[in-house]
Amino acid sequence: MARAATTSDVFNAIAEPQRRELLVLLRAGERPVTELAQELGMTQPGASKHLRVLREVGLVRDRKAGKQRLYGLDARGLRPVHEWTGGFERFWNESFDRLDAYVQDLKQARQEE
Amino acid sequence: MARAATTSDVFNAIAEPQRRELLVLLRAGERPVTELAQELGMTQPGASKHLRVLREVGLVRDRKAGKQRLYGLDARGLRPVHEWTGGFERFWNESFDRLDAYVQDLKQARQEE
DNA sequence: CGATCATATTCCTATATCGGCATACGTCAA
DNA sequence: TTGACGTATGCCGATATAGGAATATGATCG
Structure with a gap:
């Protein structure tokens, strides 16, 4: 068997340092993907993928705002x-x-x- | 690149459910490998491998006791x-x-x- | 020494990444 | 519609798993 999926639970999701950084950054409020990516020095697709994982375990929510998609923290998990x-x-x-x-x-x- | 090694930090080490169970079990005190394995329904090599990871990130320490090797919790991490x-x-x-x-x-x- | 018990390691397979790149999708404006 | 912008997804390669089986190492005792 391989390692469990990162989307299997919160413990796995936050095992990734960059995802933890994303969460920390989101404490300051909602942000669009590009802004998050730039601030953390990651590519846009990279940020999108990590945010997807965080969303699938419920740590993050997204909301459309025009062309942008704002990600926000949902730290209950x-x-x-x-x-x-x-x-x-x-x-x-x-x-x-x-x-x-x-x-x-x-x-x-x-x-x- | 692949995911960071589980031995790289505590976040990765505790992403594994069985390793978390081992840690919980060790709160009750030192235990030999076989006992831990049996109590958690895992094989002896399986337990040994997980304990190795936990030891490498410093969450567990081991001590020889005759034929046995007793594992104990070091929860500071x-x-x-x-x-x-x-x-x-x-x-x-x-x-x-x-x-x-x-x-x-x-x-x-x-x-x- | 040889046997036995306790534990660790090695080899193997299947799988889940993570990152980069290209590209598809979605939305708005002119 | 067309174009531009923001974002998501698909494919790829390289790697690190977790688990099972077999075996190696280590310690104790007769």
Whole structure:
């Protein structure tokens, strides 16, 4: 089997650095493709393809505005990623010396995921 | 060019669902490969390969324990992902074309509860 | 040493990219 | 309609997978 499709879920979609850059740029507001491409130093077809992936996983929405097509952020899909990583928060705040204590705690409530 | 290597960064490493499952499982403590593989219904070589990727991006560390090799979580690498997604937190509840107004609505609604 | 258990690596196949280039499509203006 | 502009899509080549099977490496014990 090959790698999963980038359009399969948000985790795959944001694995691409340029797509992450696109998302960051879109926090400033809606933008047409050409502007995004230019600002990130990518070609127009390149930007279009990445935006397509982002749209297919729901991280981006598009809207026609005359000749242009404005892309805008829909960051709701990033929330699950934030929450999933947040499930590890206590592990990066604690030194490894004290991890064992947490491990014991977790062993009791171990059927969470 | 193809997609960047999974070993290049954490975003790519956690794009794989089985690797995420491994990480979740490791929150309960160190485990040998075979146990992890069995619990997740994967083959031993499959588990070994995924653990290798996780180790190369630093999300997992291993330690010899006799015949076995115990894998343990090192979740510090997940923090950048958490923080990156956190940068979109205020957009999660965004109404696509009227962010500011919607944010105000939410703030008010929250206070009225 | 030889046997056995635990884990890692190699070889293989099928597939999903990502980027570049050319081009098709869609919309507006004259 | 024709042309110009903005955007999307199709095709290509090169590469990095993920999974399966077989095998190699490593460690322990009798």
